[in-house]
Amino acid sequence: MAQDTDIVIDRGKSSWSDLWTREDYLAIWLGFAVIAVCIFAYFNFGPKAEFSPKIAEADQIQQVEETKAPFHTIAWHKAADDKAKLKASASPFGKFVSHWTKHPGSWKDNPLDAFVRSEAQAKAMNDKAMPKYEEAKAKADAALALAKKAESTAAAAGFANQALNDDAQARISDWRAEKKKASDVRKKTENKPYNYIPTLIGLCLFFIVIFGLGTSLMGKSAGAFAIGFPVVFLVATLAYMMGSQAIAKQYGFGAEAWGILLGMLIANTIGTPKKVLPACQVEFFIKTGLVLLGAEVLFSKIMAIGIPGIFVAWVVTPIVLVCTFIFGQKVLKIPSKTLNIVISADMSVCGTSAAIATAAACRAKKEELTLSIGLSLVFTAIMMILMPAVIKAMGLPLILGGAWMGGTIDSTGAVAAAGAFLGEKAMYVAATIKMIQNVMIGVTAFCVAVYWCAKVECEGGRSVTVAEIWHRFPKFVLxxxxxxxxxxxxxxxxxxxLSEAMVEQGVVRGGTRLLRDWFFALSFxxxxxSTNFRELAKYFKGGKPLILYVCGQTFNLILTLAMAYIMFYLVFPEITAKI
Structure with missing residues (x-):
C-alpha cells in the first residue's frame, strides 16, 4: 500500500522484510547499534577493573560508618564523594564520544562564543571566577571544621545524645551545602578553549551516513537525503546555539523550542527548499531517540520512591488522559479525535515522547503532532519557571513539591531543572517520578492502538483482530x-x-544520551x-486545542498534588521519611 506522507504512520501488511525496510524497526536497529557499541567499548576498554576495588572500599567505609552513628557521618559523605568521582565517561572512549557529539556551548553577548573560544578568553574567564571560588572554598573549609567539631562532640557522647546528634547532622548538612556551592563555582574556573566547527561538520557527515543508510533501506533516495540534511543539521545547531544563550537557558527556552521556531520561520517566510524536505525525517529521528531514552528508564529508579511514586505516575496519568479526551469530545467537541488524543497524551504522560507514540498509534496528521508538541514546549517553559516559585510561596514540603512537578511538567530535562530550583531532594523526587511516568509511553501507545481499532475506526459487523492491533501498534516502542x-x-x-560509574556515568551520559539529545534536536x-502555518490554522479554529490543554493541565495539577499529598504524607509517611 502506498505510504501516506500526511500521517505519522500508515497501515500495511506485515512481512519479514518489514524488519529491515520499515521505519520503526530501523529506528530500533539503529538505537541498539548505538547501545551495543557503547556497552562493548565501555565494558571492554573502560575502567571497570580499576573502579571495582575503589567502589568496594568506599562501600565498606560507608557500612562501618552506618553502624557507628544514627546519621551519615563526614567519612560516609567523603566515601560517597569518592564514588561519585568515578565516571567511565572520563575514559579515552568517553572523551572521544563527547568530543565528536559536542553541541554549541554557552554564551551571553556574542553568538560566535558558542562555537569558538580562544585560550585568552578561557584564561580571562577562569581568572575572573577564581576569587569567588577561593571565597566559596574557604566557606566550605570553615563549614567542614565546624562539622568535624560537632561530630566529635556527638561521638564523645557515644551518639546517645539526640541534641548533639541533631547539631552534628545540621553542621554536616551545612558543610555539604557549602561544598556544593564551591564545586559549582570551581567549574567556572575550569573553562577550556575550543573550536566546535570541525567536530560539528564531522557529526553532520556521520548522521548523513547512518540515517542515509536507513532512508535507503526504506526505499527512499539516500542521495536526496544527503543533499537536504545539512540544512536540517544547521537549523538544529542554531537551535542549540540559541538554547545555550544565558537568558534563554535561564528561562528554559531550550533547543527543542528553538528548533521548531527557527524551522517554522524558514518554512513560512522564504519557504523550505524542496531539496531539504527529503531530509526532514521527523519520525525516524525521534523514534531512534526514543529507543535510546529507554536506556534511562530503570526499574531501580521506579522502586527507589516506591508505591507513592507509582501512584502519582501510574494512577493519575491515565485518569487525566481519559478525562481530558472525553472533555475534548463531549464538551469542546473538537472535530479531530486524533488531535484530541495526541494533545491529551502529550499533556498527561510525558510531553513530546508520548505525543509521537500516540500519534503513530492513532495515525494522526503531522500537523496535529506539530501543534501538540508546540503547546507542550510553550507550557513546559512556563511551568518550569512558575511551579518552583508557587511551591515556595505555598510553603509546600520539598518532597511534595518535587512529586507535583514530576507528575505535571512534560519534559524530563525541564523537570530536573525545575526541581533544582528547590534543592537536591526535590530534584531527585521530581526526576524519579518523571522516569516512572515515562514507562507509560508504551502502555499508552498500545491502549490507543487497541481503542482506535476497536472503537474509532471500527466498521460495522467486523471484529478487531490481533493482527490489526499489531499493524497499528508503533513498533519502536518495543x-x-x-x-x-x-x-x-x-x-x-x-x-x-558500579552501575552508576559504568552505566549511568558511562554508557548513558557518555554515549546514548549524547546522541539521543541530537536525534531529538534534529526531529524538532x-x-x-516541514510545518505550514496555513495547515495549522484550521486546527486552532475557536482556540479549542489551547482550551483543551489548559483545562487538562489544570485538572492534572490539582489531581497530582492531591495524590502526592495523600500517598507521601497520609498513606506512606514512613517511605517519605526515608527519602
Missing amino acids: GFMAASILFSLLDSTLGKG AAIGL
Whole structure:
C-alpha cells in the first residue's frame, strides 16, 4: 500500500522484510547499534577493573560508618564523594564520544562564543571566577571544621545524645551545602578553549551516513537525503546555539523550542527548499531517540520512591488522559479525535515522547503532532519557571513539591531543572517520578492502538483482530521497552556503585544520551521546516486545542498534588521519611 506522507504512520501488511525496510524497526536497529557499541567499548576498554576495588572500599567505609552513628557521618559523605568521582565517561572512549557529539556551548553577548573560544578568553574567564571560588572554598573549609567539631562532640557522647546528634547532622548538612556551592563555582574556573566547527561538520557527515543508510533501506533516495540534511543539521545547531544563550537557558527556552521556531520561520517566510524536505525525517529521528531514552528508564529508579511514586505516575496519568479526551469530545467537541488524543497524551504522560507514540498509534496528521508538541514546549517553559516559585510561596514540603512537578511538567530535562530550583531532594523526587511516568509511553501507545481499532475506526459487523492491533501498534516502542529492560538488568547485576560509574556515568551520559539529545534536536528542526502555518490554522479554529490543554493541565495539577499529598504524607509517611 502506498505510504501516506500526511500521517505519522500508515497501515500495511506485515512481512519479514518489514524488519529491515520499515521505519520503526530501523529506528530500533539503529538505537541498539548505538547501545551495543557503547556497552562493548565501555565494558571492554573502560575502567571497570580499576573502579571495582575503589567502589568496594568506599562501600565498606560507608557500612562501618552506618553502624557507628544514627546519621551519615563526614567519612560516609567523603566515601560517597569518592564514588561519585568515578565516571567511565572520563575514559579515552568517553572523551572521544563527547568530543565528536559536542553541541554549541554557552554564551551571553556574542553568538560566535558558542562555537569558538580562544585560550585568552578561557584564561580571562577562569581568572575572573577564581576569587569567588577561593571565597566559596574557604566557606566550605570553615563549614567542614565546624562539622568535624560537632561530630566529635556527638561521638564523645557515644551518639546517645539526640541534641548533639541533631547539631552534628545540621553542621554536616551545612558543610555539604557549602561544598556544593564551591564545586559549582570551581567549574567556572575550569573553562577550556575550543573550536566546535570541525567536530560539528564531522557529526553532520556521520548522521548523513547512518540515517542515509536507513532512508535507503526504506526505499527512499539516500542521495536526496544527503543533499537536504545539512540544512536540517544547521537549523538544529542554531537551535542549540540559541538554547545555550544565558537568558534563554535561564528561562528554559531550550533547543527543542528553538528548533521548531527557527524551522517554522524558514518554512513560512522564504519557504523550505524542496531539496531539504527529503531530509526532514521527523519520525525516524525521534523514534531512534526514543529507543535510546529507554536506556534511562530503570526499574531501580521506579522502586527507589516506591508505591507513592507509582501512584502519582501510574494512577493519575491515565485518569487525566481519559478525562481530558472525553472533555475534548463531549464538551469542546473538537472535530479531530486524533488531535484530541495526541494533545491529551502529550499533556498527561510525558510531553513530546508520548505525543509521537500516540500519534503513530492513532495515525494522526503531522500537523496535529506539530501543534501538540508546540503547546507542550510553550507550557513546559512556563511551568518550569512558575511551579518552583508557587511551591515556595505555598510553603509546600520539598518532597511534595518535587512529586507535583514530576507528575505535571512534560519534559524530563525541564523537570530536573525545575526541581533544582528547590534543592537536591526535590530534584531527585521530581526526576524519579518523571522516569516512572515515562514507562507509560508504551502502555499508552498500545491502549490507543487497541481503542482506535476497536472503537474509532471500527466498521460495522467486523471484529478487531490481533493482527490489526499489531499493524497499528508503533513498533519502536518495543525498542524503548527492550532498552529499559536491558539496562535495568545491567543495573541490578552490577550493583548500585558500579552501575552508576559504568552505566549511568558511562554508557548513558557518555554515549546514548549524547546522541539521543541530537536525534531529538534534529526531529524538532525537521518538524519546523516541514510545518505550514496555513495547515495549522484550521486546527486552532475557536482556540479549542489551547482550551483543551489548559483545562487538562489544570485538572492534572490539582489531581497530582492531591495524590502526592495523600500517598507521601497520609498513606506512606514512613517511605517519605526515608527519602
